[in-house]
Amino acid sequence: MKILIDTFGADAGYKITIDGAIKALEKRKFTPVFVGNEENIKEYINSRISDYEIIHTDNFISNNEDPVRAIRGKKDASIVLAYNKLKEEGYDGLISAGSTGGLLAGGLFIGGRIKGIKRACLAVSLPSLTDEITLLMDSGANMDCKAEMLYEFALMGKVFLENVMNVDNPKISLLNVGLEEHKGNKLTKETYGLLKESDLNFIGNIESRDLFTSKSNIILADGFDGNIALKTAEGVLKLFGKELKNILYKSSKNKIAGALIKNDLKKLTEKFSADEVGGAPLLGVKSYVYKAHGNANETAFANGILGLMDYIDKDVISKIEGELND
Amino acid sequence: MKILIDTFGADAGYKITIDGAIKALEKRKFTPVFVGNEENIKEYINSRISDYEIIHTDNFISNNEDPVRAIRGKKDASIVLAYNKLKEEGYDGLISAGSTGGLLAGGLFIGGRIKGIKRACLAVSLPSLTDEITLLMDSGANMDCKAEMLYEFALMGKVFLENVMNVDNPKISLLNVGLEEHKGNKLTKETYGLLKESDLNFIGNIESRDLFTSKSNIILADGFDGNIALKTAEGVLKLFGKELKNILYKSSKNKIAGALIKNDLKKLTEKFSADEVGGAPLLGVKSYVYKAHGNANETAFANGILGLMDYIDKDVISKIEGELND
Numbered sequence: 001m002k003i004l005i006d007t008f009g010a011d012a013g014y015k016i017t018i019d020g021a022i023k024a025l026e027k028r029k030f031t032p033v034f035v036g037n038e039e040n041i042k043e044y045i046n047s048r049i050s051d052y053e054i055i056h057t058d059n060f061i062s063n064n065e066d067p068v069r070a071i072r073g074k075k076d077a078s079i080v081l082a083y084n085k086l087k088e089e090g091y092d093g094l095i096s097a098g099s100t101g102g103l104l105a106g107g108l109f110i111g112g113r114i115k116g117i118k119r120a121c122l123a124v125s126l127p128s129l130t131d132e133i134t135l136l137m138d139s140g141a142n143m144d145c146k147a148e149m150l151y152e153f154a155l156m157g158k159v160f161l162e163n164v165m166n167v168d169n170p171k172i173s174l175l176n177v178g179l180e181e182h183k184g185n186k187l188t189k190e191t192y193g194l195l196k197e198s199d200l201n202f203i204g205n206i207e208s209r210d211l212f213t214s215k216s217n218i219i220l221a222d223g224f225d226g227n228i229a230l231k232t233a234e235g236v237l238k239l240f241g242k243e244l245k246n247i248l249y250k251s252s253k254n255k256i257a258g259a260l261i262k263n264d265l266k267k268l269t270e271k272f273s274a275d276e277v278g279g280a281p282l283l284g285v286k287s288y289v290y291k292a293h294g295n296a297n298e299t300a301f302a303n304g305i306l307g308l309m310d311y312i313d314k315d316v317i318s319k320i321e322g323e324l325n326d
Numbered sequence: 327m328k329i330l331i332d333t334f335g336a337d338a339g340y341k342i343t344i345d346g347a348i349k350a351l352e353k354r355k356f357t358p359v360f361v362g363n364e365e366n367i368k369e370y371i372n373s374r375i376s377d378y379e380i381i382h383t384d385n386f387i388s389n390n391e392d393p394v395r396a397i398r399g400k401k402d403a404s405i406v407l408a409y410n411k412l413k414e415e416g417y418d419g420l421i422s423a424g425s426t427g428g429l430l431a432g433g434l435f436i437g438g439r440i441k442g443i444k445r446a447c448l449a450v451s452l453p454s455l456t457d458e459i460t461l462l463m464d465s466g467a468n469m470d471c472k473a474e475m476l477y478e479f480a481l482m483g484k485v486f487l488e489n490v491m492n493v494d495n496p497k498i499s500l501l502n503v504g505l506e507e508h509k510g511n512k513l514t515k516e517t518y519g520l521l522k523e524s525d526l527n528f529i530g531n532i533e534s535r536d537l538f539t540s541k542s543n544i545i546l547a548d549g550f551d552g553n554i555a556l557k558t559a560e561g562v563l564k565l566f567g568k569e570l571k572n573i574l575y576k577s578s579k580n581k582i583a584g585a586l587i588k589n590d591l592k593k594l595t596e597k598f599s600a601d602e603v604g605g606a607p608l609l610g611v612k613s614y615v616y617k618a619h620g621n622a623n624e625t626a627f628a629n630g631i632l633g634l635m636d637y638i639d640k641d642v643i644s645k646i647e648g649e650l651n652d
Contacts, residue, residue, distance in 0.1 A: 064506050140503060143511040177466060177553040180390055185469040185550045208554045209561030224511045227503040228534045228551050232558040235535030240566055243455065247590040254590065257583035264573040264580065
């Protein structure tokens with residue numbers, strides 16, 4: 001299996017994408033195809049692996065530019081080269097920690113949409129304290145959604161969860177400001193109506209305070225709202241964690257307490273960490289594409305690559321096509 | 327000063343609204359006007375105070391009903407009676423922990439809007455780790471907003487902060503998924519343009535991970551998004567707190583650690599608690615109205631009453647009217 005790896009886009013720099021690939025190779029065989037500066041990549045790999053390819057470029061799409069214009073104008077940006085390569089026989093999937101907008105625009109304009117799907121979406125696995133899986137869809141690809149788009153996200157999420165995650169008839173809910181059907185904005189009211197009439201296992205609205213309590217397998221949201229919720233959670237956890245750390249270093253008495261609960265706290269932090277999942281599929285495009293977190297570390301990136309391969313193995317795109325033409 | 331107190335709507339029941347009023351009376355003199363079941367109220371007060379009034383009713387507007395229809399149809403609902411009373415000479419303000427929608431609809435249809443303002447909004451003070459004040463506007467009153475509404479919220483928030491909180495030329499930002507001007511949805515892009523051209527102290531977009539880091543005094547958001555962000559933060563804090571508590575009770579070793587840091591943890595929890603603020607002004611209506619949190623306790627409700635009186639003292643409504651007609 002050949003996996004295209006965008007070496008641009010990770011906050012920590014290209015090295016973590018290479019280290020991530022090498023770490024993933026310890027678990028499973030595949031051929032990494034690094035897209036980026038050939039010299040840097042070769043030098044950093046430094047013979048640690050031999051079965052790999054490089055597609056050279058020094059250009060990429062940043063978070064600061066208009067993604068649609070960039071995809072159309074920058075013919076040698078890493079994402080553009082990678083999407084084009086994906087169309088060739090033998091190249092199976094792409095992972096990037098770069099611009100979500102760029103990845104989405106590339107998916108729509110180069111990769112192409114799955115027939116019958118209006119928009120692609122990012123399905124991020126939320127940290128969970130139980131074994132239940134919860135996908136937040138959309139997590140940030142589409143800033144302004146329509147009810148039909150959210151309905152399509154639900155369909156795609158169901159196929160993904162049933163095939164890749166072995167979740168039977170996933171529970172689907174709608175992110176909202178209250179549980180009652182009449183609550184929310186125009187979008188949630190319209191989406192509620194669509195889902196209620198559908199064959200999906202729709203369990204109603206869910207409030208954002210229950211994002212991490214595993215009540216539902218798919219939480220549907222506008223990409224703007226999904227992203228706001230994700231980043232709020234991230235910010236609060238970081239802030240609370242920092243304050244807790246300050247407490248545990250404050251005095252010698254507190255340092256003793258810190259030493260006593262150190263291991264348990266570490267386990268708790270890991271539960272809330274995004275590193276275990278490492279990435280999110282971009283569902284709706286005709287290529288297998290995974291978005292890694294911008295601040296991914298080596299472990300997260302490796303887990304992203306492994307998740308992407310699993311996604312490819314299960315032939316999810318054909319299955320979504322099948323579901324739509326049923 | 328006469329303050330109307332809706333005894334319905336608090337999750338914990340009418341008693342906490344009475345206890346809250348009595349607690350506020352320890353700090354400042356005023357006449358509570360309780361709206362609710364006369365017999366229950368009298369019995370529970372049980373001569374603890376003598377200077378009070380009661381407006382008897384057993385009817386109220388719940389979270390489960392359509393607020394506009396309820397305000398128009400339920401002539402004896404507590405909020406309807408209270409808003410009507412506010413129009414009489416000598417009744418100064420209203421506090422309620424009940425339906426936000428009901429409070430808003432009452433404000434628009436009974437109290438009336440401030441001339442020149444399209445919609446009222448809830449300005450919730452966010453917990454802060456510094457002394458800086460941050461208002462989230464709107465926090466949940468308007469589910470679908472337009473750019474002009476957010477601009478008006480900013481104007482009203484500025485008058486409120488300058489007069490009630492002594493914040494000079496407050497910094498105003500826009501809740502968004504990224505810092506760059508082109509980021510976000512139609513609403514944020516349009517609002518960004520409006521704010522950039524205005525005389526307000528607009529500092530740009532802010533990401534939801536920075537909600538609690540005091541970078542800005544007013545964070546503007548659609549009421550839907552503001553509410554999603556608030557409840558996400560609430561849920562994450564509750565979940566993390568619960569897990570931390572589990573750790574500190576897990577073993578005798580961990581119980582020792584818990585005892586050592588107990589006081590510091592309590593202080594940290596208080597910093598993140600909403601009880602200190604106790605309520606949020608409904609800015610944009612011609613009456614002085616405060617929304618208390620549904621799960622307010624006695625302390626939070628008392629602080630809400632004190633905040634409401636401060637808001638009345640500073641004559642904020644006239645000042646907003648003045649600002650609009652400048």
